[in-house]
Amino acid sequence: MGLTYLDEAGFAQAQPNRSAWTETGEVHRITAERGKRLNVLAALISRGELFTAKFWETTTAALLGGFLGLLLESVGRPLTFILDNASIHQAKAIQPLLALLKQKGLTLYFLPPDSPELNRVEKLWHKMKYKMKYEWMAFKARNAPTLEANVDKILGGFGSDYRMTFC
Numbered sequence: 001m002g003l004t005y006l007d008e009a010g011f012a013q014a015q016p017n018r019s020a021w022t023e024t025g026e027v028h029r030i031t032a033e034r035g036k037r038l039n040v041l042a043a044l045i046s047r048g049e050l051f052t053a054k055f056w057e058t059t060t061a062a063l064l065g066g067f068l069g070l071l072l073e074s075v076g077r078p079l080t081f082i083l084d085n086a087s088i089h090q091a092k093a094i095q096p097l098l099a100l101l102k103q104k105g106l107t108l109y110f111l112p113p114d115s116p117e118l119n120r121v122e123k124l125w126h127k128m129k130y131k132m133k134y135e136w137m138a139f140k141a142r143n144a145p146t147l148e149a150n151v152d153k154i155l156g157g158f159g160s161d162y163r164m165t166f167c
Helices: 059-077 092-103 122-129 144-156
Strands: 004-009 038-045 050-055 079-083 106-110
Touching: 004 122, 038 059, 038 144, 050 059, 050 079, 050 144, 059 079, 059 092, 079 122
Parallel strands: 004 079, 079 106
Antiparallel strands: 004 038, 038 050
């Protein structure tokens, strides 16, 4: 049985100004054009593989269910998913699908509330976009094709060009 960390994140074309850091004495400037968000579902499998799906639409329980089914089929063995308690993870609409996937080896383990540090895939989001990091994606505005290309580059290079360590 494989252990898999699951989470989703959204990427905006314009970075939120509220979480930007600027050197003392410098003016923080970035265009604030609004656009669709690129949402990513990611599963970090215990052997170090990253399985992802991107959507230019809201991540729904149905999309999550399809993602879980494809991942389970792709890996070909039972998986235990560690995930938070987001409403789409427990929606009534996908309970029949989750029951079917359970018969095929799916186990869901829900983390305690307010404990994102226990989900290893959260570190991926931190390196890409959160807080002061912006380690893998520069803090700047992007159009939709550039945003998707930047996200694709990181997700495609995960494990080779982009690495994480867990201490």
